Amino acid sequence: MVSITSRAEARLESGHPWVYRSDVRDVRATGGDVVQVVNARGRPMGFALYSDRSEIALRLVARGPDAPTVDTWRVRLQAAIAYRQSLSIDATAYRVVHGEADLVPSFIVDRYGDYLVVQTLSQGTDRLLPVFTELLVDLMHPAGILARNDPRVRVLEGLEQRVDVVSGSVPAEIEVREGAISYRVDPYHGQKTGLFLDQRENRVAAALYAHGRLLDAFSYNGGFALALAHVCREVVAIDISDAAVARITANAARNGLTHVQARAMNVFDELRELERRGERFDTIVLDPPAFAKNKASVPKALSGYKEINLRALKLLAAGGILVTCSCSYNVSEAEFADVIASAAADARADVAVVEKRMQGRDHPVLMTVPETYYLKCFILRKL
Ligand code: SAH
Numbered sequence: 001m002v003s004i005t006s007r008a009e010a011r012l013e014s015g016h017p018w019v020y021r022s023d024v025r026d027v028r029a030t031g032g033d034v035v036q037v038v039n040a041r042g043r044p045m046g047f048a049l050y051s052d053r054s055e056i057a058l059r060l061v062a063r064g065p066d067a068p069t070v071d072t073w074r075v076r077l078q079a080a081i082a083y084r085q086s087l088s089i090d091a092t093a094y095r096v097v098h099g100e101a102d103l104v105p106s107f108i109v110d111r112y113g114d115y116l117v118v119q120t121l122s123q124g125t126d127r128l129l130p131v132f133t134e135l136l137v138d139l140m141h142p143a144g145i146l147a148r149n150d151p152r153v154r155v156l157e158g159l160e161q162r163v164d165v166v167s168g169s170v171p172a173e174i175e176v177r178e179g180a181i182s183y184r185v186d187p188y189h190g191q192k193t194g195l196f197l198d199q200r201e202n203r204v205a206a207a208l209y210a211h212g213r214l215l216d217a218f219s220y221n222g223g224f225a226l227a228l229a230h231v232c233r234e235v236v237a238i239d240i241s242d243a244a245v246a247r248i249t250a251n252a253a254r255n256g257l258t259h260v261q262a263r264a265m266n267v268f269d270e271l272r273e274l275e276r277r278g279e280r281f282d283t284i285v286l287d288p289p290a291f292a293k294n295k296a297s298v299p300k301a302l303s304g305y306k307e308i309n310l311r312a313l314k315l316l317a318a319g320g321i322l323v324t325c326s327c328s329y330n331v332s333e334a335e336f337a338d339v340i341a342s343a344a345a346d347a348r349a350d351v352a353v354v355e356k357r358m359q360g361r362d363h364p365v366l367m368t369v370p371e372t373y374y375l376k377c378f379i380l381r382k383l
Pocket of ligand 1: 195196199218219220221222223224238239240241244265266267268287288289
């Protein structure tokens with residue numbers, strides 16, 4: 001049992017499932033337990049996953065009087081799977097379970113063809129991994145399940161960073177399809193669980209506007225570059241990682257896209273160099289890593305976003321399209337919009353918002369948890 005302060009009680013009642021360590025009054029539990037949560041007067045509030053290390057001490061998993069059972073998890077996983085099936089996703093790789101937004105906090109399941117890649121990101125879900133594995137085998141019959149448990153957040157939970165096959169077998173490379181494009185994915189070493197699945201629908205949307213000469217900055221293994229190649233005359237993809245650039249080249253060749261050129265470069269330097277050379281692009285995609293990893297780094301992140309957006313707007317031809325993203329959950333949509341507006345003013349560009357987008361529908365946002373709205377994507381047109 002864990003008792004919490006009235007401040008935490010109010011937070012839980014507002015619909016947010018987290019209780020911070022500073023709001024915990026008394027603990028009779030060990031890390032990883034599913035515990036009953038009571039308010040300061042001892043009234044039961046529900047059940048939560050307890051962590052004895054993380055700043056997030058409790059993650060609420062049930063509001064009623066009953067502790068969650070294997071059946072509770074089965075029903076939630078089943079609902080998550082059924083929801084994704086209802087989306088008519090034109091891809092063989094997508095997110096099946098998105099933590100809090102599927103009522104299974106700190107648990108991620110991504111599907112890559114016949115395989116699943118999972119992450120247990122708290123002590124509670126880490127202990128439940130064997131239960132979740134058995135349920136997923138039963139519900140989805142995957143050829144293999146990889147537990148990609150190497151993200152750094154696990155260290156904050158006092159958990160080991162490790163990668164294990166927990167069911168069947170999982171090959172070093174899995175072939176998946178996104179729209180008309182096929183990719184080879186490395187589930188053991190690729191970023192996140194292998195691909196940036198949260199941008200799939202933004203790639204599809206961007207293809208409706210992209211044209212002419214495309215610059216895909218922060219391309220990773222070519223997500224936007226390849227998805228937009230069929231509507232663009234020439235494609236330049238840049239990423240700082242040699243391994244990523246090798247994958248862009250291989251993925252382009254596999255899909256017969258001979259007009260895609262990939263370069264290993266720092267985007268900040270290359271944008272400046274392209275501007276110096278007087279180059280012009282009709283479409284530019286900016287999809288940088290999260291510049292603001294915490295609250296303290298927000299001001300520096302905003303100046304980073306400002307710089308790349310300013311330079312991109314200068315490189316853009318009249319009538320050109322800028323697809324600009326931020327995946328920092330510490331930077332709100334309003335702050336990001338302000339940065340773009342100020343970049344447009346400095347670039348002396350008239351810019352219209354064509355679409356405001358977010359992470360794909362397979363990565364839903366939980367209304368009461370602003371932290372789950374992390375990816376912002378604006379599609380802009382330079383007038
Ligand atoms: N657009 C991609 C995902 C991008 S993730 C997609 O749709 O799949 C961010 C990428 O930025 C990573 O691949 C990382 O290697 C790269 N990166 C980080 N800092 C960079 C920099 N300064 N210059 C170029 N690339 C950078």
